[in-house]
Amino acid sequence: xxxxxxxxxxxxxxxxxxxxxxxxxxxxxxxxxxxxxxxxxxxxxxxxxxxxxxxxxxxxxxxxxxxxxxxxxxxxxxxxxxxxxxxxxxxxxxxxxxxxxxxxxxxxxxxxxxxxxxxxxxxxxxxxxxxxxxxxxxxxxxxxxxxxxxxxxxxxxxx
Amino acid sequence: xxxxxxxxxxxxxxxxxxxxxxxxxxxxxxxxxxxxxxxxxxxxxxxxxxxxxxxxxxxxxxxxxxxxxxxxxxxxxxxxxxxxxxxxxxxxxxxxxxxxxxxxxxxxxxxxxxxxxxxxxxxxxxxxxxxxxxxxxxxxxxxxxxxxxxxxxxxxxxxxxxxxxxxxxxxxxxxxxxxxxxxxxxxxxxxxxxxxxxxxxxxxxxxxxxxxxxxxxxxxxxxxxxxxxxxxxxxxxxxxxxxxxxxxxxxxxxxxxxxxxxxxxxxxxxxxxxxxxxxxxxxxxxxxxxxxxxxxxxxxxxxxxxxxxxxxxxxxxxxxxxxxxxxxxxxxxxxxxxxxxxxxxxxxxxxxxxxxxxxxxxxxxxxxxxxxxxxxxxxxxxxxxxxxxxxxxxxxxxxxxxxxxxxxxxxxxxxxxxxxxxxxxxxxxxxxxxxxxxxxxxxxxxxxxxxxxxxxxxxxxxxxxxxxxxxxxxxxxxxxxxxxxxxxxxxxxxxxxxxxxxxxxx
Numbered sequence: 001x002x003x004x005x006x007x008x009x010x011x012x013x014x015x016x017x018x019x020x021x022x023x024x025x026x027x028x029x030x031x032x033x034x035x036x037x038x039x040x041x042x043x044x045x046x047x048x049x050x051x052x053x054x055x056x057x058x059x060x061x062x063x064x065x066x067x068x069x070x071x072x073x074x075x076x077x078x079x080x081x082x083x084x085x086x087x088x089x090x091x092x093x094x095x096x097x098x099x100x101x102x103x104x105x106x107x108x109x110x111x112x113x114x115x116x117x118x119x120x121x122x123x124x125x126x127x128x129x130x131x132x133x134x135x136x137x138x139x140x141x142x143x144x145x146x147x148x149x150x151x152x153x154x155x156x157x158x159x
Numbered sequence: 160x161x162x163x164x165x166x167x168x169x170x171x172x173x174x175x176x177x178x179x180x181x182x183x184x185x186x187x188x189x190x191x192x193x194x195x196x197x198x199x200x201x202x203x204x205x206x207x208x209x210x211x212x213x214x215x216x217x218x219x220x221x222x223x224x225x226x227x228x229x230x231x232x233x234x235x236x237x238x239x240x241x242x243x244x245x246x247x248x249x250x251x252x253x254x255x256x257x258x259x260x261x262x263x264x265x266x267x268x269x270x271x272x273x274x275x276x277x278x279x280x281x282x283x284x285x286x287x288x289x290x291x292x293x294x295x296x297x298x299x300x301x302x303x304x305x306x307x308x309x310x311x312x313x314x315x316x317x318x319x320x321x322x323x324x325x326x327x328x329x330x331x332x333x334x335x336x337x338x339x340x341x342x343x344x345x346x347x348x349x350x351x352x353x354x355x356x357x358x359x360x361x362x363x364x365x366x367x368x369x370x371x372x373x374x375x376x377x378x379x380x381x382x383x384x385x386x387x388x389x390x391x392x393x394x395x396x397x398x399x400x401x402x403x404x405x406x407x408x409x410x411x412x413x414x415x416x417x418x419x420x421x422x423x424x425x426x427x428x429x430x431x432x433x434x435x436x437x438x439x440x441x442x443x444x445x446x447x448x449x450x451x452x453x454x455x456x457x458x459x460x461x462x463x464x465x466x467x468x469x470x471x472x473x474x475x476x477x478x479x480x481x482x483x484x485x486x487x488x489x490x491x492x493x494x495x496x497x498x499x500x501x502x503x504x505x506x507x508x509x510x511x512x513x514x515x516x517x518x519x520x521x522x523x524x525x526x527x528x529x530x531x532x533x534x535x536x537x538x539x540x541x542x543x544x545x546x547x548x549x550x551x552x553x554x555x556x557x558x559x560x561x562x563x564x565x566x567x568x569x570x571x572x573x574x575x576x577x578x579x580x581x582x583x584x585x586x587x588x589x590x591x592x593x594x595x596x597x598x599x600x601x602x603x604x605x606x607x608x609x610x611x612x613x614x615x616x617x618x619x620x621x622x623x624x625x626x627x628x629x630x631x632x633x634x635x636x637x638x639x640x641x642x643x644x645x646x647x648x649x650x651x652x653x654x655x656x657x658x659x660x661x662x663x664x665x
Binding site: 002003006007014015018034037039041043044045048052055056058059062079080081082084085088089091092093095097099100108111112115116119120121134138142 | 337379550557
């Protein structure tokens with residue numbers, strides 16, 4: 001199965017689930033005063049569910065034909081740096097989870113440092129300088145100039 | 160119109176707004192030059208900044224400046240290192256890169272800047288004429304027509320989305336619409352499809368989705384395919400920005416024709432700057448004399464001027480449906496629409512009546528933006544081009560960090576960051592499987608309004624009878640159906656003809 005068909009199958013399952021919750025879960029909970037209404041909270045989602053199932057089926061049955069002038073060069077997929085990409089995604093997830101406990105400054109500094117490290121950078125002084133200046137500078141810009149509060153220090157310090 | 164112009168002038172010429180244009184153009188050029196980051200990603204990254212400004216005119220002026228700057232920056236990297244950051248500048252590299260290889264990089268950049276300037280300015284004049292006309296027609300529309308019009312817009316975007324597979328594009332649109340239904344709907348005042356997750360009650364943040372659809376996959380692809388960013392090694396020396404009078408005489412008619420043609424292509428939903436630039440290039444090559452035709456692809460000044468003026472005029476043209484109907488025709492204008500909605504401005508025909516200062520100051524700032532690009536950015540290009548030498552090991556973590564920051568500032572909770580990563584992975588896979596991503600975001604942004612208008616018409620007509628009781632609605636919906644069915648029908652006929660062994664004229 002090609003990747004686009006697998007994705008179409010996935011979206012068909014999503015549409016089925018979405019349609020199921022529109023028809024059975026939402027309609028079961030409709031308040032009595034709304035029953036006479038010509039439009040229910042589930043009316044529009046029902047149309048979408050039908051559309052989603054129809055078009056994912058269409059993608060599934062239509063012949064696969066690769067584009068000629070694709071933006072993405074898939075011919076070299078074997079040489080791709082999957083490790084680096086997955087590492088960076090894991091790093092982003094860690095940032096999401098640690099931003100509040102660690103505080104903005106430490107989390108951002110570590111994110112930028114480890115990000116370059118994953119990509120193979122080993123010029124330590126440059127890395128520390130760039131990450132340090134950037135995290136303090138961006139914190140200042142966001143907090144002082146844009147006026148959005150970002151907790152700068154770890155939560156344990158109570159800042 | 161004169162009155163409106165004056166309002167626009169007085170708004171746009173305030174100190175803050177001039178600074179917005181200047182800053183926006185510079186930032187846009189700066190980031191737009193980086194290979195792999197298109198205008199959509201850059202605008203998505205800038206939106207949190209624009210929203211915190213609070214003043215809708217200033218915010219829109221800033222974003223429009225960023226947009227123009229990004230297109231200009233994209234052309235610069237196509238010309239200098241043959242690495243177009245955006246699809247709409249691919250055609251510029253056909254003749255721009257050969258010119259810079261011949262040591263005429265400065266000349267190529269000047270031609271690109273002049274052509275962009277003319278394209279943008281002519282586009283802005285046409286916008287000034289056509290937008291009020293269209294808006295006065297649109298004022299007669301009811302919610303039923305609005306619903307139908309949005310359906311037409313979404314189908315047109317899917318039909319022309321460029322990858323040639325309408326079913327895929329329609330599926331993406333519907334996924335976007337489904338994502339829009341997540342959260343508490345204003346209409347029914349009850350949460351839907353939140354799966355019991357608290358943070359989803361306020362819905363999915365549109366900045367999060369915009370980052371996940373555009374900036375994140377582009378950055379991840381830069382990581383995945385090392386060959387893609389290796390091309391950005393040599394900045395190249397830029398000398399001699401001057402063009403001769405003879406060259407000026409050659410490109411003038413090209414710029415004139417392509418600005419007008421580009422504008423009207425840009426107005427069509429889904430067509431946009433990419434199609435305008437390729438079509439502009441093709442048209443100019445076909446009507447050029449035989450001996451000029453030989454030069455195309457080898458460094459022809461006409462071949463560079465055509466796509467450059469066409470893509471800028473088309474970018475301006477794409478503001479017409481956004482400002483008059485509130486319907487974005489492209490991914491970029493969809494992001495701008497999202498920003499406007501976040502600032503409590505609803506674009507549409509009422510915009511020109513209710514808040515003329517926003518409409519007109521945007522038009523004035525378009526002139527200003529084009530002027531800034533010509534007189535300020537062009538001389539600075541040799542210096543700005545040094546950013547191409549920033550090593551990717553530092554660049555990519557920063558891009559990823561900015562996507563995280565944007566999502567966090569937009570919604571102020573860290574669950575949003577996990578959503579960003581999740582949607583980003585999904586978007587990258589979709590990109591690899593050749594599913595177009597702009598329809599998803601446009602569906603997501605239009606989803607709320609589409610359902611609103613649908614529900615209002617249903618309530619007014621007590622059912623779906625509005626579809627046949629209002630002829631205009633009927634016509635628009637039929638048009639939408641034709642748009643979706645027609646391309647599929649054509650490929651099906653071509654295939655069945657092939658099976659019978661008949662060659663099809665292409």
